[in-house]
Amino acid sequence: MLPNFLLKALKWPISLSVKSKLVPQDPIKELQLDPAKPIVYAFKTASASDLLAVRRLCFQLGLPDPTEPLRLNGEILPRSLFLDRPVALLTRSRKSGNFRTDLAKLLDALNTDEHQEIQLLPISLFWGRQPGHENPSLLGSMLSDYDSPSWLRKALIIARYGRDNFVRFARPVSLRTLLADRPNASLDELGHKLARVARVHFSRQRLVMTGPRLPDRETMLAALLKTEPMKRAIEDEAKGRKEAYGQAEKRAAQYLDEIAAKFSPGFVRILDRLLTWIWNRIYNGIQVTNAEVVRQLAHDGHEIVYVPCHRSHMDYLLLSYVIYQQGMVPPHIAAGVNLNFFPAGPMFRRGGAFFIRRSFKGNKLYSTVFREYLYSLFEKGYAVEYFTEGGRSRTGRLLPPKTGMLAMTVQSMLRKAERPITLVPVYIGYEHVMEVGSYLKELRGNSKEKESGWQAFKSSIQALRQDFGQGFVNFGQPIPLTQYLGEQVPDWRQASESPDAKPSWLTPLVNKLGDEVLTRINDAAALNGTTLTALALLSAEHRALTREVLEAQLDLLLALAKAAPYSAQMTVPELDGKALLAQTLKGDKFLVSQDGLGELVSLDEHRAIAMTYYRNNILHLYVLPALVAKLLLGQSFSSQQLKDKVRALYPLLKAELFMGLDEAQLDAYLDQILAGLAAQELISGDEAGWQAMDARRPGHRKLWLLAGVISESLQRYAIVLTLLRSPEPLGRAELESRAQAVAERLSALYGINAPEFFDKKLIATLIATLREADLVELGEQSELLPNQAAAELDELVLGMLDAEVADTIRNLLCKEGCAQ
Structure with a gap:
């Protein structure tokens, strides 16, 4: 432990001149630290400034004071361990700290009480986060805190970087587990091993925090020009252009200078x-x-x-x-x-x-x-x-x-x-x-x-x-x-x-x-108020909902994300629909109007187009719940029938939206969706048969709005699949152009305000996916020939569309008579 007089003398200067930033911000939660169990701190170097900087953070977190000893079962034990002492000012020699001897005391205390536990918490401090240079200047060397700096160098470092102090808490080590893993090892052997591990740990922490030492940019670029692959490429360039090697090398140097960073x-x-x-x-x-x-x-x-x-x-x-x-x-x-x-x-x-x-x-x-x-x-x-x-x-x-x-x-x-x-x-x-x-x-x-x-x-x-x-x-x-x-x-x-x-x-x-x-x-998508509100409103007819209905729809979307999470990495807001909408409307992206019955939240044409951008950020998270809702609004199905129909369409959705569920994950996810919809009282039934709630029930409108999420995708699929069934086979380029033209017409007829609805890239992706799924083959003249499975998929998709939209697609595409 450092002398008390030194800690007291430096307490106020450090508190005034040092500003520390903690990583991670919530170490108790993120590192699974248990404040109820004894905690001992491990430092690289014995330093009063380091100890006092950490002391202030520990007070904020409710953790023990690192400057006070640990009192355990009547014993007074060290609270802070140090691998090294600072380098001596004149001799520049470095001595080991108290790590091994004090660790032996702690382990011995655990041996006398088999029910006790001690958490060893490694802490690294970085002043200014200077990586240093491969060839440092005198000033750079003085301000670098590598190799346990002397008190004078540390004073200079704090004067220069005191407001840029980063403190890194690492995952705690259980000393009880250490004893259990090496039951026959002596305390000295355990101390030696842990000290060696700690030294590697602190070295790696420094590399993570600061990065490697910085090279001189010009020297590094010159060295790159001398590598074997570079010399061969320069020689080939010189031969190809019939010029001197030096000219080609100069061009390579210009390329390097254009490319390289100057961190x-x-x-x-x-x-x-x-x-x-x-x-x-x-x-x-x-x-x-x-x-x-x-x-x-x-x-x-x-x-x-x-x-x-x-x-x-x-x-x-x-x-x-x-x-x-x-x-x-x-x-x-x-x-x-x-x-x-x-x-x-x-x-x-x-x-x-x-x-x-x-x-x-x-x-x-x-x-x-x-x-x-x-x-x-x-x-x-x-x-x-x-x-x-x-x-x-x-x-x-x-x-x-x-x-x-x-x-x-x-x-x-x-x-x-x-x-x-x-x-x-x-x-x-x-x-x-x-x-x-x-x-x-x-x-x-x-x-x-x-x-x-x-x-x-x-x-x-x-x-x-x-x-x-x-x-x-x-x-x-x-x-x-x-x-x-x-x-x-x-x-x-x-x-x-x-x-x-x-x-x-x-x-x-x-x-x-x-x-x-x-x-x-x-998989790691983040739900937020803007994306969820955009998703709900763009699924509504005329892009308008009462505030109460919109809040209820947001509650449904949040509940589904928690009951049937698409992935373990996605994040969901903790607020409910009402609070989330109130927060979102402050952003002035949605129109709020008042009539005699209450508030309406809506999107005009310009805002609706903009909101498709935000909806598309999270479309993949709700497209399968929407597909299940769409299917059940039409008729009842058993769990197996539902899964079969979803599997038929999933390859198209997967390619379009970069979804990664395999067959087993897809089945499990669909079971969660059904359970989640049933818990919200939107559907009823069991594996033998699922059906939507009666249209007179409040939940029916929620299900209808959810189903609207997938409408545009289904319409685009129907256009391409129906075009493929034309009596005159189409080549890929012609199919893309005609599908785009039909999508633009459909967009104008039904007010679809999504620019990507008739995006040629999405249409091209869809056609490529149909080929990969063996639903379409290439003919002798490179024409696209659908098989029976493609025709059945087309009928499935058309059957899920509103009757008027399905008829419009058939009429627009079959003026010359489609194959039925």
Whole structure:
């Protein structure tokens, strides 16, 4: 224990000069810490400033004072253990702390009382989160707290970084379990082992929090030009262009300079303060879920690759900010070269962005340069972030994956097969996306606005005047690449013996991996008031509901999400429908009017189009409950009949919405949906037969509104399936064009305000899925020929549509006589 006089002397200076941020914010809950059981703290270095900074946090959490001894069964035992003492000022020698001797006392106390438990809580402190440099300057060396700094260096560090102190609590270690696992070991052996584990732990925590030491950028880029793959690519470029090697090398250097980041921890600290101010101004909070899983992966030595969905330019900033706040070093981010404009480009580079051209097909030198740079990031231990969709979604749905970066990631792993690279899918959601207005203009045919400094400045000023509601960052289920490749390609390690070769299985594997990433992003979706209200209103006729009916529908949607959760990673608001709607209406996205009977909540045509974006964020979570509701509104079915009909349509929904339920999961999920609907008194029956409640019952309208969620998808399916049955077979391009034309007509006739309803990409995906499901074959002239199963599926879909809509589709498509 440190001397009491020193702690008392430093108490007030530390309280005035130090501002600490705790990671995680709720360690008792997230780390499963039990305050009722004795707690002992473990530190890397004996430091009065560290101890006092932690003491203040412990008081806030209701945890024991780390400066006071532990009193257990009449014994006075150490409360805080230290691996090392500070480096001596003059000799720079370092001595071991009290860790092993004091741990032996604690273990001995447990031996005398077999019912007692002690939790050992490791705590790491980081002042300024400086990673240090590979070749540090004298000042940088003085301000680095590596290797247990002397009291003088620590004083300088606190003076410089006292307001940037991060405190990381780790998962506690049960000393009782340690004794039980090694019953024959001596106390000294146990102490030696735990000290060794603790030293590795603190070293890894530092790497997670600060990242690896920073190289000199110019030196690193020059070294990359000397790698064997780069030299071969430069030689090939010189031969292909018939120029000197030096000219090709200069071009490669220019590519590298265009691509490479210029990461600055100091700039990140400034950006952290700025973004904290901005987020507090425009958001009502940012909810983060499952970050501890990612922290543990990073601590275990995994190279983390963040693969988020892409909704907004805010994504870059928000995800890096959240990762930094969660006690991890921000990733290097692959950004489109269109964002490399002044002043944003240099700022992004310092925040970790590296720039990539939209397409470099045919430019082998650029491809090699980019691949080598990406590999160097993995090799040095930097986390990386890129958007698998390529660009921002204009419709709120996930876009089909672009697999180039995934392929490079897999190839990087093949070059060093034992390297544990793990993909972390991330769902990013907003109650307000600032670009939605421009997205809608683009969907109407307007050209995309070119990014510029003035545009970015103007958008930023406008954003500060708005209320963006809440933001959501949910980390999904990770994908360890070694494990994934082992499942998909058992002999994949053979390819690592020749890393320059492109194995034949790479393309199909990354295509499947891309779908898996997007599926896991959707699994981690966050429900919120805007998305749920949009879902309910867009399912209503004329897009209007009374406030009471809307509140009841929100209650139903929330209850279904809890009774029949689509995935374990999704998050659901804790509020009820009434409170959630009251909160949502403050955002001014919905029209609220009053008549003689009460309040109405509605959407005009312009707002309805915008709200489809938010509805589409969570459409996949409710499409199967909606399908069950749609089927039961038509007639009664047994559980097995329902499941058979859902299975017939599920491949189409799965491909369109990136859903990942396998057959067993689908059956279990459908059972939960039926139970959930029955609990809400919307349906009745049992496995032998389910039916909707009588139309006169209040629950009937809720079921009807729920069924409306899937109407647009079913109509699009009916258009394509009915067109396929035309007497004159259609080729793929012609089918896409005609289906789009019919969808546009249907949209105009029935007021469908969803731009993606007649989106050619969705129609193309549907046609591809029909082929993959063996419902359609290619004829001799490349025409599409449906089989009997496709005709039966068409009749199933048409049977679920409103009679007027089904007749309209038949009439529009069968003017020349469809095959019946």
